[in-house]
Structures are given as structure tokens and as C-alpha cells.
Amino acid sequence: MVKPSFSDEIANLLHASHGNPLITCIQCGTCSGTCPAVDYMDHTPRRIIGMIRANLKDEVLNSNTFWYCASCYHCTVRCPAQIDIAETMYALKRYSIWKRVHQEGLVGPTFSETFVKTILRSGRSFEPILATSYLFSAGVRELIQEGVTATKMMLKGRLPMLPPRIKRLDNFKRMVSRVIPLEAE
Numbered sequence: 001m002v003k004p005s006f007s008d009e010i011a012n013l014l015h016a017s018h019g020n021p022l023i024t025c026i027q028c029g030t031c032s033g034t035c036p037a038v039d040y041m042d043h044t045p046r047r048i049i050g051m052i053r054a055n056l057k058d059e060v061l062n063s064n065t066f067w068y069c070a071s072c073y074h075c076t077v078r079c080p081a082q083i084d085i086a087e088t089m090y091a092l093k094r095y096s097i098w099k100r101v102h103q104e105g106l107v108g109p110t111f112s113e114t115f116v117k118t119i120l121r122s123g124r125s126f127e128p129i130l131a132t133s134y135l136f137s138a139g140v141r142e143l144i145q146e147g148v149t150a151t152k153m154m155l156k157g158r159l160p161m162l163p164p165r166i167k168r169l170d171n172f173k174r175m176v177s178r179v180i181p182l183e184a185e
């Protein structure tokens with residue numbers, strides 16, 4: 001059996017697209033020119049697509065580009081080749097977590113894993129747990145400020161003390177665990 005290339009694996013993750021949409025990229029740079037987060041990225045969206053096509057797996061996975069994507073979809077709606085670049089960024093995030101390979105020191109991977117695990121445990125997002133994945137990287141001042149704000153919101157009933165749980169949680173867990181390659185606990 002022939003092992004799929006990195007480029008093929010990413011194409012397979014883009015379930016909604018037919019075939020491999022990235023091979024139609026003409027490297028025009030419209031995505032990079034329109035991206036509001038490009039100044040913070042190691043590689044522009046145009047370049048990251050070129051790197052996927054060149055099977056530069058390690059370089060792609062170790063870049064911060066897809067973790068800095070704000071999912072604004074500007075690139076997707078403007079791409080002349082109709083490539084869903086924002087969805088490609090999501091595919092790279094999923095792949096990176098699945099393979100447990102990412103750049104050190106990024107908030108995104110921990111935040112994403114915490115979010116999915118919280119959802120799998122209760123069926124709902126719970127901000128106090130999510131906050132622990134990024135608050136400690138923001139410094140003591142921000143930590144205290146966030147703590148004060150959270151306490152005020154809890155006292156006014158705007159933030160629950162305990163994680164809310166949905167009904168029929170087991171059914172939900174079974175459904176989600178079929179599509180997300182993460183353990184629930």
C-alpha cells in the first residue's frame with residue numbers, strides 16, 4: 001500500500017472539497033494580501049499552501065500560521081481559484097493536534113484541546129476551565145484582572161460556577177468521538 005503524502009493527507013482532511021483543491025492554487029497572493037493576521041504569521045497563507053504542495057510537513061507543522069488564523073474568511077471569499085483557505089487552516093490545526101506536533105509556546109493548541117475535552121465532558125463550553133489554558137501566559141496583572149472580572153460575572157449570575165451539562169450526554173460523546181481523534185478524558 002502506498003503511504004499518502006503530507007499533501008494528500010491535508011487534501012483528505014478537506015472533506016467538503018472535491019479532489020485536492022490546493023493543486024489549483026495559482027500562487028497569486030490574494031489570500032496573503034487580504035489577511036489581517038499575516039504580520040504575525042511565520043509564513044503567509046500563500047506560502048503555507050505552496051509548502052503543503054511541496055510536502056514540507058515539518059516546516060508547515062512547526063509554523064504558527066494556522067494557529068494565528070482568525071477564521072475571518074476574507075481569503076476564502078477572495079481566492080480566484082475558490083480554495084477554502086480558512087478551512088485549510090482548520091485542517092492543519094486538526095492534523096497538528098492529531099499528530100501532536102506544533103511550535104512550542106503557542107496558546108492555540110492547548111486552548112483547542114481544552115475546549116474539545118470540555119465539550120466532550122459536559123456537552124457545553126465552560127469559560128473558567130478554558131481560561132486556564134491561556135491566562136497564565138498573559139502575566140500576573142492580566143491574571144488578577146481576569147479573576148476580578150470573572151468573580152463579578154459569577155456574582156451577577158452571568159458565569160456559571162459549575163460546568164453546565166446537556167441531556168443525553170453519552171449519545172453526544174459517542175457522536176463526537178467518531179470525528180475527533182482525541183480521548184474524552
Ligand code: SF4
Nearest residue numbers: 025026028029031079
Ligand atoms: S488567493 Fe487562492 S490562488 Fe491565490 S495564492 Fe491564495 S490560495 Fe492560491
Ligand code: SF4
Nearest residue numbers: 035069070072073075
Ligand atoms: S481566514 Fe485566516 S488566513 Fe484567511 S484571511 Fe482570515 S485570518 Fe487570514
